[in-house]
Amino acid sequence: MSRRLAAVLLVAAAAAGCSSGTLVLEIGDCFDDPPSFGSVTSVDVVDCAEPHDNEVYHVESYPGTGEFPGDEVIRDAAVDTCLGAFEEFIGIPYESSRFDIFALWPSEESWETTDRDIVCAVYDVDEEKLTGSVRGAAE
Numbered sequence: 001m002s003r004r005l006a007a008v009l010l011v012a013a014a015a016a017g018c019s020s021g022t023l024v025l026e027i028g029d030c031f032d033d034p035p036s037f038g039s040v041t042s043v044d045v046v047d048c049a050e051p052h053d054n055e056v057y058h059v060e061s062y063p064g065t066g067e068f069p070g071d072e073v074i075r076d077a078a079v080d081t082c083l084g085a086f087e088e089f090i091g092i093p094y095e096s097s098r099f100d101i102f103a104l105w106p107s108e109e110s111w112e113t114t115d116r117d118i119v120c121a122v123y124d125v126d127e128e129k130l131t132g133s134v135r136g137a138a139e
Helices: 003-014 071-090
Strands: 054-061 099-104 117-124
Touching (some): 054 071, 071 099, 071 117
Antiparallel strands (some): 099 117
16 A cells, blocks of 8 residues: 555544535535544535635445445545545546545434435645645646
């Protein structure tokens, strides 16, 4: 496993339990980091023309309507989903990019309210603010 991929897995693990239950984000939305990464129920969407931390590049509903599949299963699905959609949005493979992934996924609590959304956002690996969209940046 590359050091870069290990970094995204740690980011995803730090976000475990994040919820987009009351979070309605769409591709192209930009937002700043939430105040904490434990359980995210809302973020401040900002104009992408203004400096911001993250840009949503993919939203996908986790399949299934039964019981919550478990934290590890949903986290792994989020990482796989976000890695799989990365190159199409940025224009180069994840491993070659200066951008990293910030993922939000349903928690057990939000699952009960029918939350199934996996939200994939991109941010600068050096944690510099983004200005404008990075779609097709190929960096």
